[in-house]
Amino acid sequence: MDKSHFDRHTSAQYNAELEEARKNLMQMGGLVEQQVEDALKALMEMDTALAQRVIETDKTVNDMELEIDEECTRILALRHPAASDLRFVIAVTKAVNDLERMGDEASKVAKHTLELADTGSGPQGYVELRHIGEKVRQMVSQSLDSFARLNTDSAFDVLQQDQAVDLEYGTAIRTLVTTMMEDPRTITRALNVMWSLRSLERIGDHARNVAESVIYLVKGKDVRHIKLDQVEAQIKKK
Amino acid sequence: MTITNQYTEHKADTVTVAKTEPDQFDIGDWTQTVGDPLLDDPRLSARNVDVFYADNQAIHNVSLDVGKNEVIAMIGPSGCGKSTFLRTLNRMNDSIDICRVKGEIILDGHNIYDKSMDVVELRAKVGMVFQKPNPFPKSIYDNVAYGPRIHGLVSRRAELDEVVETALRKAGLWDEAKDRLDKPATGLSGGQQQRLCIARTIAVSPEVILMDEPCSALDPIATARIEELIAELSENYTIAIVTHSMQQAARVSQRTAYFHLGKLIEVGDTDKIFTSPDHKLTEDYITGRFG
Numbered sequence: 001m002d003k004s005h006f007d008r009h010t011s012a013q014y015n016a017e018l019e020e021a022r023k024n025l026m027q028m029g030g031l032v033e034q035q036v037e038d039a040l041k042a043l044m045e046m047d048t049a050l051a052q053r054v055i056e057t058d059k060t061v062n063d064m065e066l067e068i069d070e071e072c073t074r075i076l077a078l079r080h081p082a083a084s085d086l087r088f089v090i091a092v093t094k095a096v097n098d099l100e101r102m103g104d105e106a107s108k109v110a111k112h113t114l115e116l117a118d119t120g121s122g123p124q125g126y127v128e129l130r131h132i133g134e135k136v137r138q139m140v141s142q143s144l145d146s147f148a149r150l151n152t153d154s155a156f157d158v159l160q161q162d163q164a165v166d167l168e169y170g171t172a173i174r175t176l177v178t179t180m181m182e183d184p185r186t187i188t189r190a191l192n193v194m195w196s197l198r199s200l201e202r203i204g205d206h207a208r209n210v211a212e213s214v215i216y217l218v219k220g221k222d223v224r225h226i227k228l229d230q231v232e233a234q235i236k237k238k
Numbered sequence: 239m240t241i242t243n244q245y246t247e248h249k250a251d252t253v254t255v256a257k258t259e260p261d262q263f264d265i266g267d268w269t270q271t272v273g274d275p276l277l278d279d280p281r282l283s284a285r286n287v288d289v290f291y292a293d294n295q296a297i298h299n300v301s302l303d304v305g306k307n308e309v310i311a312m313i314g315p316s317g318c319g320k321s322t323f324l325r326t327l328n329r330m331n332d333s334i335d336i337c338r339v340k341g342e343i344i345l346d347g348h349n350i351y352d353k354s355m356d357v358v359e360l361r362a363k364v365g366m367v368f369q370k371p372n373p374f375p376k377s378i379y380d381n382v383a384y385g386p387r388i389h390g391l392v393s394r395r396a397e398l399d400e401v402v403e404t405a406l407r408k409a410g411l412w413d414e415a416k417d418r419l420d421k422p423a424t425g426l427s428g429g430q431q432q433r434l435c436i437a438r439t440i441a442v443s444p445e446v447i448l449m450d451e452p453c454s455a456l457d458p459i460a461t462a463r464i465e466e467l468i469a470e471l472s473e474n475y476t477i478a479i480v481t482h483s484m485q486q487a488a489r490v491s492q493r494t495a496y497f498h499l500g501k502l503i504e505v506g507d508t509d510k511i512f513t514s515p516d517h518k519l520t521e522d523y524i525t526g527r528f529g
Contacts, residue, residue: 009527010526083511
């Protein structure tokens with residue numbers, strides 16, 4: 001399947017509708033990607049104005065979710081898509097849902113940033129946040145890119161990265177728990193860091209979901225809830 | 239629907255194979271049917287079937303099994319041979335002089351194209367419902383009673399009454415027709431006429447029912463009733479249906495066969511064909527990319 005695949009229907013109007021859905025998804029993806037990047041930047045630099053903007057952007061992201069969902073419902077009702085078109089519409093609906101949730105998590109990070117700014121900054125968890133944050137941002141970007149290019153190899157790479165992020169998240173949480181036990185005065189702050197980490201990890205999970213939708217779209221195989229080597233086998237299968 | 243002896247003379251033995259250049263068919267690298275055309279315990283088996291209209295080959299080496307109590311849908315663009323193939327299954331093509339069939343169609347262990355096959359009996363076993371409802375210009379009762387009478391399936395009037403009632407009930411027409419059984423069938427609505435034709439088909443207790451676009455002349459409600467009926471009938475009969483409506487194929491069938499330019503491209507579970515078909519042509523057709 002290549003990108004031009006969606007452009008060859010007998011009905012040009014149908015082509016246009018699918019293209020519109022694709023374009024809007026990518027636009028929403030771009031917005032969410034920016035939101036995640038800004039949330040991270042605000043957190044790292046304690047930029048409260050930027051954090052505020054991230055929270056405000058969430059409204060636009062929510063509106064886009066509704067708009068694209070409505071578009072997909074209309075295509076389902078009027079066009080009765082089948083096979084790859086059906087998978088495309090399903091994948092878009094799912095991806096939109098995941099993107100909206102990523103937006104929510106990015107706002108949460110921004111809210112924790114505002115709280116952290118209130119309580120005053122400290123070094124604990126900073127390295128982990130930056131590291132995991134950067135990885136997750138990369139995953140979001142790559143999952144969207146693999147959707148745009150219908151590239152399953154790139155999507156599979158996102159799945160692998162998610163596993164690495166989950167491991168790193170576990171380690172970071174253990175470190176923070178130790179810090180809290182050693183010095184109870186850090187608890188409020190450490191909790192905010194923890195929740196931010198948690199949100200970032202969730203963003204990674206959603207990026208993984210988007211990547212799984214891409215594999216479903218291209219290969220017609222549902223690769224949720226199976227081991228990575230099985231996913232790889234499904235992708236390689238013709 | 240007069241069935242004369244001319245149909246028992248089959249011309250399969252005198253077939254000369256028309257030479258076909260593969261590249262005259264724009265179907266890419268087609269070599270064999272994708273999916274699972276053959277079953278372990280089929281009700282009806284087609285093996286290496288070729289059909290010719292004079293020198294034109296309409297069907298190319300199609301092998302396909304139809305399972306017991308299964309609804310199989312045959313889809314494909316106009317002129318792909320799906321109706322021609324369906325008509326070979328009860329030798330309906332015999333009535334076309336220039337039509338010749340090669341290969342075997344096995345029903346109950348016998349090739350229906352054997353010289354010894356009684357075509358009248360065959361068509362009682364393999365009934366057919368057509369695109370346009372075609373009731374006889376007789377009463378509703380006589381339409382349904384026609385088959386059992388000519389096949390000598392009943393000896394007494396009471397028995398015949400019962401057969402007619404059962405058939406009309408199975409076809410979901412009894413409640414609407416029971417008070418007007420002696421009225422002309424042509425007075426029924428299109429959807430009722432089609433159900434009457436189905437009742438007429440099942441009155442002779444067929445094993446297989448062939449349907450050639452049975453709903454294309456009906457409104458959505460009549461269509462829904464026929465589709466419901468197909469689901470009910472599939473408990474007792476094997477059904478092969480040709481349809482242009484892909485949604486209908488998706489709704490009523492368990493397996494779907496995709497034909498293209500006389501070749502059977504892909505066969506598989508209907509769910510699979512409509513969500514992730516393996517062959518590109520199937521994909522292109524059901525997603526509306528040509529045709």
